[in-house]
Each structure stands twice: as C-alpha cells, then as structure tokens.
Amino acid sequence: MPWLLAVSLYIMVFPAFAKITILGVDNPPLLFKSAEGVEGLSGKFGEMVATAIKKAHKENDFEVVWIPQKRALAELDRNNSGIFMPFTRTPDRENKYHWLLHLGDYDSNIYSIDPKIKIGSLQDLKKFKIGVLAGSIRERELRKILDGDVHIEAMTEDRMNYRMLKNGRIDLWIAQQAVVEDAQKRDDSTTGTKTTLYKVKKMMTYSFWLAGNLALPERDLKNLRLIFGTPTKFHQTSSQILSTK
Template sequence: MFLNIMVLAGFMAAASPEAGRSKIQIYTVETPPTVVKKADGVDGLGGEFGKLIAATLKKSGKEKDFEVVWVPWKRALLEVERNPHALFFPFTRTFEREYKFNWIVHLADVDCWLYAVDSNIQITDLKDLRKYRIGVLSGSAREQELLRYTGKNSKVEGMTEDLGNYRKLQSGRIDIWATHPTVMAEAQKNFISQGQSVRTVRSLKKLFSQSLWMAGNRDMPDTSRNLVQTVFGWGGKRSIKPPPMTSGDFLDGTLL
C-alpha cells in the first residue's frame, strides 16, 4: 500500500506543469557601470540595468523560475540564439536583428562615441575611419556598424572585455575606442584608482545611438513566454531603421 502511494505521488509530481518546466536562463555580461556582478544569482545583479532586472524579478515573486548566467558576450549571443528558454541583456536592437529575437524590455537609448588620446587624429569623413586602429567590444553592434563603414579589411579590433580597450588606448595599441560615455568614464575611474598615469582622452565624434533591450529567443515556447510576459511584460513594437551610409549623415551624427 505504501509503495503504491509513493508511485502515485511520483506520477503526480512528474505530471505537474511545474515539474516539467525548465528554468529560464537570463544570460548577461559585465558591462560596468550598467551591469555589474556582485555575486551569483539574482542578488548578484548590480549596476543600473542589473538592479532593474533583479528588482523586477523579486517584485514578481517568480525569482526561482529564473537563473542568472554570467558568460562572455559572444557566448551570451550564441545561447539566446539556440536556447528556447534564454533571455539576454543588455542587447542592442538593430535592423538586422529585429526579426531574429523577441524584444522584451527596453532598458535605455545610449550614444556610441569615438575617443582618442592623440591630438593629430581627426575624423572628417567616413573614409577617415579606415586609417586608424579602432578598439571595440567583440561581436557587438558597434563592431558590426564600424565594419559596415570601413569594410572587412579595416583595422577594427574586437575585444571580449570592453574596458580593456581603455588600456590599449592609453598605451597606444589602438588609435580610437568606440564605446559608450558611461563605459569610458568607468574605465577611466578604474585606471586612476590603480595609480596609473592617464593621458587625456578626447571625444572625436558621436558614431550613432543604440537602443538597449532585454531580448529573448525567437522560438520561446508558450509556457516560458507566458512566464516572461507575467514578470517583465512584452516589449512593444518599435521601428528600427538601417543606419545611413553617407558621409553627410555620419558627420551630422544622425546614424540610427
């Protein structure tokens, strides 16, 4: 009799929707100061965007249905493309990506700027970008757009850790760094705190604006989609146009 009860209980647990549902993985990468890893799990999400996601999860009471996974940027992109239960933030919404992902939460619109320390470096035309070694976050929308402007044989150099480009800029291993102003400020603060001598960094040109989101796998099953929608909502429609390629548009700072 006891054995029959145990078998029945096991069957009921297996048949439960909760038992068969996988956790939803939230992939993210440290991009100080917007996303900072303080510890593992939801409580370890720091930075402006990290705190927003953590607070939303805790408020929903569904925190245990999600798993925060810290990985390099390219790995996060790979996972959100192939894992039907995956989310990824912060992720730039672009024309090319528009129909490849579900767009869940709009985090912010940020500008991407070009920075240099050499006073002789000037950008007056798109073709000027081809002259210089440009550091950028590997696999990012910034890298993709720079390659659009400069061609595949350009001197664009991707790094998996964007803050490392500040060290390369200071040491002269790259001529220009393409990044967000907040990332530049964070890198400079960290560099100074280590007692390093700092060469003056100047802003060359606004490259374009980026729309940062939390995105989800395009083929997310209904059970996961419903859970995500309950916790975060589901991003509204937004028209994303491909950036213009003319020198005039570039010089006016109207890209994207």
C-alpha cells in the same frame, strides 16, 4: 514497486518547469555581477531587471549565467529558455527575438588620446587601429559597413581598450561614455595616473534591450510579460551618425 511507477508517471505528466536563464555580459557600469543569482544583477541595466523580478516575487523562476559578449548571440540562439541583456535592437533582428524590456538608448562615441585626430566619415576609420568589444554590434557594423577593410582590435572586456589606447596599441576606441568613464576611473585609481581622452565623433546611437529566444515556451513568455509588461512597438532606434563617404 507501485509507488515508484506512480512517481515516474507523475514526473512524465508533470515535468519540473525549467528556470528561465538570464544571460548577462559584464559591462560596467551598465551591467555587472555583484553576487549570485538575481540579487547579483547590478548596474543600471541589472537593477532595472532585478527590481521588476523582485517586485513580482519571481526570483526563484530565474537563473543567471554570465558569459563573454563574443559568445552571447550563439548562446541565446541555442538556449530555448534564454533571455539576454544588453542586446542591441536593430531592424534585421526585429522578427528574430522577443523584445521584453527597453533598457535605454545610448550613443557610441569615438575616443582618442590624440587631440589632432579628425574623423570626417566612416572611410577615415580605415587609417586607424580601432578598439571595440569583441562580438558587439559596434564590431559587426564596422566590419559590415567598411567591407572588412578596417583594422579592429576586439577585446573580450571593453575596459581593456582603455589600456590599449594608453599604451599606443590602438588609435581609437569606440564605446559608450558611461563605459569609458568607468574604465578611466578603475584604471587611473590603480596606476595613479590620469589620461585625458578626447571625444572625436559620435558614431551611432543604439537601443539596448532585454531580449528572449523566439522559441521561448509560451508559459515563460507569459510570465515574462507579466513581470516586464508589454513593450511599445519598435521604431528605428539604431541610427548611423557618420556618413560612408
């Protein structure tokens, strides 16, 4: 039928624009899901992104998919229309992604429930069982710097490390202070007990961003730049605090 042919040709010539996929990792209180779509981007990072999108009236241009941190990098590399947060900006990643919005710089600290534990260098970490978020830059850096000679318990949810610490299954937990405080608040309110955590050492400072696949279609990249602006030129923001001696 002529009209069917016309519709088919129209679809071929003017294909529907695919939505930009926001890949988010649940990491309260910095980022967590409170509802579906852009409206559900909550926490400090989520609200920054959602506010910019809403201000530009572009909510319908996006879909939001929540994934574990462990799968995040592979999913971002696979999805040509994907953007991801929070993503740590490092020199080795600088030219592999589009950096869209700076979310903030945060310290990762080493925590313990034992006030007697002392850490003088990264090599001292080999003595302990350490909890980190699976797939995070913290896990990658620890394995890289210590040549894999480190006992790591990688959890799919960072707040699970707090319970591991309380139960004696790990000796140290490396995380951001905001994440630690949120985990304490949630768990202690459930159990009715309060555990004192000690900050042993600041390990590293990380720069968190909203980042996009390098193969983002040009129209999507232009749209994202209009929404989030053009970020300032990258400078060294991921800094190692502890020495390797």
